[in-house]
Amino acid sequence: MTDAHHPTPDAAAAPEPGLSPEAELARLRDQLAEAQLALTAARDAQLRAAAEAENRIRRAENEAAKARKFASEEVLKDFLHITDSLELGLKAAGTVPDGVAKALVDGVQMTLKQLLSALEKHGVRQIDPHGQPFNAEHHQAMSMAPGGELPANHVLSVMQKGYSLHDRLLRPALVVVSQGGG
Known part of the structure; x- marks a missing residue:
C-alpha cells in the first residue's frame, strides 16, 4: 500500500x-x-x-x-525491644542476691550477646553515642544536664541505645545532652 x-x-x-x-x-x-x-x-x-x-x-x-x-526492617525493630529488656535486666541484676545474680546475669548476658550477634548478621548496628558530639540525625535529646568535664552538646548519658540497618536509622538513641562544665 x-x-x-x-x-x-x-x-x-x-x-x-x-x-x-x-x-x-x-x-x-x-x-x-x-x-x-x-x-x-x-x-x-x-x-x-x-x-x-x-x-x-x-x-x-x-x-x-x-x-x-x-524487607526485614519492621521485624528487626520488634527485636530491639527485647534487646532493651535484656539490657535493663542486666542493670537490675545488681539488686538481686549474689548467689542468684551470678547465674541470672550470665544467662542474660549470653542471651543478649546472641541476640546482638543475630541482629548484626542481618545488618543491624547498635548506636551507643556516650561521650560523642550530639547528632540530631542519630540521637534524640530527652533533656540537657550539666556535663562536668564533658563539652557542651555532647552525649552525657544514653537512656536507650539507637540502631541502624545498613546505614539507615531504625531507631534514634535517646540521650541526655551536656550543657557543658558546671
Whole structure:
C-alpha cells in the first residue's frame, strides 16, 4: 500500500516527464537527503528507546535490591525491644542476691550477646553515642544536664541505645545532652 508521502521505490526512482537531467539529478539528491535525515532520526529514536529501556531495567533492579535489603526492617525493630529488656535486666541484676545474680546475669548476658550477634548478621548496628558530639540525625535529646568535664552538646548519658540497618536509622538513641562544665 502506498500513499503520497511514501511512494514505492520504483515510483520514487522513475524520472518525472519533462525534467532536464540536471533537474532530475537535483530531485534525486533531495530525495536522498530526505531519506538520510529520516534514517538518522529513526536511528536516534531507536537509541533513545534502547537507553530508556536500559534505565528502566536498572531502576527496577536497584529498587528490588533495596526492597530485599530493607524487607526485614519492621521485624528487626520488634527485636530491639527485647534487646532493651535484656539490657535493663542486666542493670537490675545488681539488686538481686549474689548467689542468684551470678547465674541470672550470665544467662542474660549470653542471651543478649546472641541476640546482638543475630541482629548484626542481618545488618543491624547498635548506636551507643556516650561521650560523642550530639547528632540530631542519630540521637534524640530527652533533656540537657550539666556535663562536668564533658563539652557542651555532647552525649552525657544514653537512656536507650539507637540502631541502624545498613546505614539507615531504625531507631534514634535517646540521650541526655551536656550543657557543658558546671
